[in-house]
Amino acid sequence: MKLDSKIPSGPLAEKWTKHKFDLKLVSPANKRKYKIIIVGTGLAGGSAAATLAELGYNVSVFCYQDSPRRAHSIAAQGGINAAKNYQNDGDSVWRLFYDTIKGGDFRSREANTYRLAEVSSNIIDQCVAQGVPFAREYGGLLANRSFGGAQVSRTFYARGQTGQQLLLGAYSALSRQIGKGQVKMFPRSEMLELVVVDGHAKGIVVRNMITGEITSHSADAIVLATGGYGNVFYLSTNAKGCNVTAAYRAYKQGALFANPCYTQIHPTCIPKSGDYQSKLTLMSESLRNDGRIWVPKKKGDTRPPNEIPEDERDYYLERKYPSFGNLAPRDISSRSAKEVCDEGRGVGETGQGVYLDFSDAIKRLGEDVIRDRYGNLFQMYERITGEDPYKVPMRIYPASHYTMGGLWVDYNLESNIPGLFVIGEANFSDHGANRLGASALMQGLADGYFVLPYTIGNYLARAGYGPPGTDHAEFKRGESEAQNKIKKLLSINGKRSADSFHRELGNIMWEYCGMARNEAGLKKALELIPALREEFWQNVKVAGENEELNQSLELAGRVADFLEFAEIMCWDALTREESCGAHFREEYQTEEGEALRNDKKYAYVSCWEYKGVGAKPELHKEPLEFENVELATRSYK
């Protein structure tokens, strides 16, 4: 398979401008003749839907929630990066680009990443015009903060609810278009199949989650904005409903899945308290600015933290990374926490946690200062755990948070199936092997507001309008496939819930394909997953019937896809014999335990092609070329 990334020629800084000029346009009078389907209403999907409708296209939007306003972008706390340089501290498009590509450990495309940095400023302008209440200085200008170890202050924020406010901005723009009739909204609708006609993506098969009705929808182009697959680990910071189904069904129709092993684990989450735990809650990383991370030196030390004397505590990040200390990057911090817990020095009832201690900061700065800085986070922590972090150290543990991998797309955000576009977290394109803090929101909105609306026109202008009717054989095939799968799930009537399979899968993935991976573990996972899948299809129990609102059926369908998808993740992690970004292979590390990249052999995008359930997918490589940056090795010692 020939993978054409369609990166425009010319100097990096001029590529996007040049490309925009080269793209074919759809004339204003013709736009209304085209129909576009968008699946997902997060930052990427919501912003794309609004923008395409404003341009005059007919847009149909689908989401599984009861309202487009609930997509999980809403939960992002920290902020959104933009190269505005409002703080006059030396930021620039180039610096944001460089930080992003370096943060991704040089596993993303220069051109995509540069474009992301380039349009970042427009996003802020757009959001302010929509009424997003970003934080302000007393003089009335926008406030910024430094985030995730960045050396400039380029992060815009709205309290701890930046994702919510940005999403509500996109939602309001989308609502306006729905009110005008330019967008047709289908809430509580789950995409089950992608329909490809004559090699082009032309429709989707959808289940109405209230009536169970399976319907087909055709369009001139399909856009997937369905988010990431972090829930493959069962416990994650994702919403319960987040799933891989839409992306995975596209993969089964021939779309390539790129870099699935790049999954980001966030270090500061509230640890799980028991087996019933349904999700993990993230707390802003900013806590690490003043909190000190430690565990007891002794294994199995069950004394309450306040009774453990100073010299029996191991401040392991400060010990191992003296210059960065508690602010060591996300992956290092996460991995170190897992290490000490695996040694049996973890704290809390489950032993899966480390202390984040504010007592020194409170002594130094006073409780009021700490309350001022982190009051809402402390409150959230107390609400969930019932412990007062002003008195008892917080307990934290890493959790799956974001997935850099996703469906492969070219520079136009178009997958290898013509007419299928993938935006936001669902694609793989901009973050490489690791994502910087406050960059997910930036990418979602960049794709939706400022990239896709240009590039999709180029496809539409060439492909022409007039989608096939939904009575086409391919739609019928898609419908019957979806129906058969539902029938099968309902007929097994076994002894285990889909949720219990999901938990077990999550444990396998967390253990063998989580923060640190090795060959033996991955091979083991590749044995365990098919066996679990086998059992699932023999022994799962799903309640009720299809023709009703059936949450147990919805879940079973999603878990079934995770059970297949998990294997590609392991294949990807197994074949990438290097450590880079969030992908840490224990065999490939420096003597100090740092990730050891292998640029000679692995500076490529792994693109996996479906070859049947359980069969090893075929690997295609898109080489990454770096013309503008030097591949540096990071060091946080």
Add this chain to the structure above:
Amino acid sequence: MSSTQVSSTPVQVAAPSNTLTTSIGRKVFMAITGFLLFGWLVGHMIGNLQIFLGQDKLNAYALTLKHLASVIWIVRIVMLAVISIHVFYGITLWLRNRASRPVKYVKEATVQATLASRTMIWTGLGLFLFIVYHLLHYTFIVTNPQYADLHDSLGRHDVYSMVILGFQNYLISIVYIVAMFCLSYHLSHALASFLQTLGWNKTEVQPLIKKIGYTVATLMFLGFSSIPIAVLLGIVTLPGGGH
């Protein structure tokens, strides 16, 4: 059924309607008419309290009002209109509010809504019935026609004695006192509510506004009820052989 969730487009956006028919519009009318009634009541109470100044003062006051008959009738007609609007909107809003929750909770609970706020319709209707009785009792002297024949030494209608005679009846006094409690309870929610409905509220001043509301409501109760109580306690008595 299948279409219940798929929001069909374009959305039928409701046309901005007449102020009188919007929810907020009706509330504003409630607030304004309520406030006018309150204002009238304050005047009424100050007038009534002259009973403590003695027979002469009160009867003179009554006569002055009588001489202003045309003005009084205009005021009466206006107040009739005001009270009609207040009652009519009060009832229609209440009906609509009830219809907005066709299925009740099996387990009902209240966090901070005051009992006064939840019983506005009942204190209001109670007051309305009372007003009808009150008008028949003292204004149009229908229930006790003998009051019409009371005259003081100057030949004026002896309102002073009429009031005392009326309140010397325990039953009547109790009805009045209960009604005034309803009024005060109604007002205790109404006054802060008035400001809120017309758009004057800030979180910082809300507790103060509420306190002022309660105080004024209490003063109204004390002011009005002081008369039957004073009569019952013999503080205010009939003038010696004054009829």
Add this chain to the structure above:
Amino acid sequence: MNLTLYVWRQKNAQDKGHMETYEARDVSPHMSFLEMLDVVNEQLLLDGKEPIAFDHDCREGICGMCSMTINGIPHGPEKGTTVCQLHMRHFHDGDKIYIEPWRARAFPVVKDLIVDRTAFDRIMQAGGFISVNTGGTPDANTIPISKKAADTAMDAAACIGCGACVAACKNASAMLFVSAKVSHLVNLPQGKIEAAERVRKMVAQMDKEGFGNCTNYDECEAVCPKEIPVKFIAQMNREFLKAKFKK
């Protein structure tokens, strides 16, 4: 701890629905309320019974999906907390807990504890936005906005659209929800331009959806998981009156 749950069960919108009793055994105080229901549901499923349907998604108190009335109080007894963030440590062994869906004519029950809140979306579609298209916007720092105005706008914008205000209001009024959006936008200079039209249209749509009227119970404010104050309702009333005089 062991609990007795009285849960509203309703097969679909047409079904009349009824309360059913369940025993929740060995509930850990660390569980969230929804995790407790997960455990009950797992058992129901394995017993061949239909699990209780309830809306939920992010489980961190921001998406606004979870919605149930616990002992008569939307989102349960803890102030400023969605039900997904409500933990069982606030309950006691032997408690009887009534769990019901949001009750409002404008929020018809879809199944069990799930209601249809698309009325909120339609109110937003009527005017809950600033009419700007993508692109062509001025630089973000062109209009300075006082910190106070931005903070007030943010206070209102924190609304998660869960509908607890409607569920708690004795009149099933949506005034707090609508006023949060009206106030969010009108406190910012960008939002002032369309202020009059916005409030008129949103209120008209709100009335059309069949919500009740505000009678200033302030019950909405008490249950709002984001503690949005009723002063925003006052502001909306003010804006509405202004809009009337403007015409």
